[in-house]
Amino acid sequence: MPTPTDDNRDLLTVIAYMKAAPGKEDELRAALQELIEPTSQEDGYVNYDLHESVEDPGRFFFYENWHSGEHLDAHLGAPHLTAFIARIPELIDENGLTVNRVRRIG
Numbered sequence: 001m002p003t004p005t006d007d008n009r010d011l012l013t014v015i016a017y018m019k020a021a022p023g024k025e026d027e028l029r030a031a032l033q034e035l036i037e038p039t040s041q042e043d044g045y046v047n048y049d050l051h052e053s054v055e056d057p058g059r060f061f062f063y064e065n066w067h068s069g070e071h072l073d074a075h076l077g078a079p080h081l082t083a084f085i086a087r088i089p090e091l092i093d094e095n096g097l098t099v100n101r102v103r104r105i106g
Helices: 025-039 069-076 079-086
Strands: 012-019 045-052 059-066 098-102
Touching (some): 025 059, 025 079, 059 069
Antiparallel strands (some): 045 059
């Protein structure tokens, strides 16, 4: 099965992850799922895939690809994402949200 970067190694890949605060797993899962549809309508969107850990339920990962860093920056300022970011203190554990921007090299 091909991945988005098979044909375009210049895409900006983002791997973001977070762990729900105790007792907030369902609420965080729902909040993250609500981000998917509006994000898919954004300029520069390629994919925005939400995953949950099998070994550690309540730990969530986004695997994303964007056409450029500028598109990602616009996403980070989008109303649906800024509303989610405001909820981070109540939904996510003390380690917060980790965002890694990476490029495929192999």
